[in-house]
Amino acid sequence: MRWSQLIIPTLKEVPAEAEVPSHVLLLRAGFIRKLFSGAYSYLPLGLRVLKKIERIIREEMDRAGGQEVLMPAVQPAELWEESGRFAQLGEDVFVIKDRKGRKVVLGPTHEEVITDIIRNTVRSYKDLPLLVYQIQTKFRDEARPRFGVIRSKEFIMKDAYSFDADTQGLERVYDRVHQAYLTIFSRLGIKPLVVEADPGMMGGKSSHEFMILSKSGEGEIAVCKACGYAAGLEVAACEAPALGRAAKEAGTPARLEEVKTPGAKTIEEVGKLLKITPQQMVKTLLYDTDLGPAAALVRGDHELNEIKFARRGGFKKLVMASPEQILKWTGGPLGFSGPVKLKGVRVIQDFAVSAMANFVTGANLADCHLKGVNAPRDYKPDLVADIRAIQAQDPCPRCKKPVSLEAALELGHIFKLMTKYTESMKAHYLDAQGKEHPIIMGCYGLGINRILAAIVELYHDKDGIRWPPSVSPFQVEVLPVNLEDPAVRATAEEIYQALLKRGVEVLIDDRSERAGAKFKDADLVGITTQIVVGPSALKEGKVEIKSRLGGGVKRLAKDELLEGLGKNEGIFS
Ligand SMILES: [Zn+2]
DSSP states (O other): OBGGGSOOOOOSSOOTTOOSHHHHHHHHTTSEEEEETTEEEEOHHHHHHHHHHHHHHHHHHHHTTOEEOOOOSEEEHHHHHHHTOGGGOOTTSOEEEOTTOOEEEEOSOOHHHHHHHHHTTOOBGGGOOEEEEEEEEEEOOOSSOBTTTTBOSEEEEEEEEEEESSHHHHHHHHHHHHHHHHHHHHHTTOOOEEEEEOOGGGOSSOEEEEEEEOTTOSEEEEEOTTTOOEEETTTSOOOOOOTTHHHHHHOSOOOOEEEEOTTOOSHHHHHHHHTOOGGGBEEEEEEEETTEEEEEEEETTOOBOHHHHHHHHTOSOEEEOOHHHHHHHHSSOTTOOOSTTOOSOEEEEEHHHHTOOSEEEEOSSTTEEEEEEOTTTSOOOSEEEOOBOOOTTSBOTTTOSBOEEEEEEEEEEEEEEETHHHHHTTOEEEOTTSOEEEOEEEEEEEEHHHHHHHHHHHSEETTEEOOOTTTOSSSEEEEESOTTSHHHHHHHHHHHHHHHHTTOOEEEOOOOOOHHHHHHHHHHHOOSEEEEEOHHHHHTTEEEEEETTTOOEEEEEHHHHHHHHHHOGGGGO
């Protein structure tokens, strides 16, 4: 194709709105344009990359036994009510009303729709297993759209769903899709971290995320550089300190004593007043749950992880208690809560607290704390569990070396959903004995726009993008340096035509721009291979082949190049 006929609006300046390299470069290289906050158009070069990513995903999903379908983006709210998710929908899901007043969800995901199809088509175990996928636009009303196509209100996903008669079947397809994802990422030039994650709103048993370390990510993960362990903060285990340590550190249990702490509510204020460190204090956090009032006890320098707390406590609802509730349940104001003499509140204590002795807590009394607190002498927790968030320098759950916390961008996510949707929506099959069972389900997502942005995050330099060959918008760019020179013009055209004839995807920069501007644009756009046709090399009958990806430049006789095209298909790959 010819540059002069395509929309490639390159920019010299860095757009003010763009913070991360992928956003800056996709705008500057003319791959995308913003319509409004959180919605982007793909221009010809951007769309070519997007389609190449989709093609690789299709090939590998088909190889994994998948079959492609296409489901509607508009979904009746009743389906979401049936699955029980409608009530849980947050503000980030678009719900609209059609002209008859019927509530319609703009699909952020398609578990309900596919389960509806399956319950109406699958009768017996003979119809299973199934792996179905689609590549389709999803919607999410992001509160803060950011980083271009990384966090937008509209995005393209490959979402897949598996249906099996038993859990062994689910395990097999889960592993197969996991493997397919690794192949897809490898073909795209990405080495993802495979991160253990919490299934969250999707529900189900377990899940894994495929991530890259990037400042454009929305969450932090715990990473161990020593053994490669990577996990979400809500999953990364914080182990119980070795038994016996508590007793060793304790010495003699001190006397339980009330101390005045006027106005001191925070760990910092109390520490300053009593001249103690956060490690000698215990935070008592109160929550209103579906199982009644609950308290979480964590060491002063630790943070409670609410997802772990909810999982361990078996809570379906978890809301921080209001000052009024705290006063009612504990008898004291906010900031002075503690576990001693606390009645009617379920106390869940973090492992690390169990290793402490003679510590300080609130006294459930205004302006008072207790010191010399020891469990189980002074109170008995209802449950001791891992409820805190892992911190940098904590031991790796696998190898015990210190972990670090890193910002990471999620590109894919796979879940073992089990029967979460098939039970509530009654998607059943009959076994060989004619007995009815809910179908076992898995789901598997890949964010296609994000993958495109992630490739740019990984493959760029100060001059622009450096596309890996598998996703380069064109395989080759032919760059005639000076079109006024008839020899240059004719040779460039000859090479362009020869490449087209060979079926190579080629872009020729046929603009009558200055050579400098063309070189700059070529590097910015980042097509893997450039063939530069310039007057000086041409005097020796040569052209320059430049690898934008590898950075190398070699001179090749024009005839040798054209001959090579006839023989060697992989000359530019
Ligand atoms: Zn490790």
